[in-house]
Amino acid sequence: MSNADWPDFSKNELLPAIAQDAETGDVLMMAWMNEEAFNETLATGRVVYFSRSRQKLWRKGEESGNVQMVREIRVDCDGDAIVLSVDQHGGAACHTGKRSCFFNKLDKKGFCDDGVNVFDPKEVYSK
């Protein structure tokens, strides 16, 4: 099994890619990779996704500076999902300025925000 044919982009051009904080194990975000994004991630050690909304490569952190550096890459049994263990620079993965995108936690009253604010998106993205 070589890198060239694994993960398997033949059935789906975009595969789900899950970024997990290498220190805490928290799931920080879930985005998508095409083969080009995966290969650039491998080549540079810096996580690159494919933005479905912008339809182009998304070099995570290119605007905010909050890049993700790869510690480990795993692919699942079917070869169609990716887990990245990452060092999250700046301490925040989410465009809202929170540490993780998964800050909506279900409790008895519904979903509540228990996210940790790291930066103010108005300051970071208006630059």
Added chain:
Amino acid sequence: MSNADWPDFSKNELLPAIAQDAETGDVLMMAWMNEEAFNETLATGRVVYFSRSRQKLWRKGEESGNVQMVREIRVDCDGDAIVLSVDQHGGAACHTGKRSCFFNKLDKKGFCDDGVNVFDPKEVYSK
């Protein structure tokens, strides 16, 4: 924000659902949920996915007995991805009999299997 309109199944009928071991934080698997699967998961506390290959609800563990019981449910900033913290009964999430589906780890030689075998799929699925 109510459970009824969150997560957001309006743009995508199937949302990625990531199961994370409640004890270790390991990502065990990534599958898909439609609204019916999500609602049944909420109602029963037992994880139900939607199988894309079989095009029907997939009550995880219905054959192997390795059900996943929900400890926590999180939804991301866009409302289109789900993280489930689960108690993995039987200690194995993968149909291969391994603990996690993400047993293909990239090293310098390519992807290698560092999975932990928990059961023999020939014994479990031939019953």
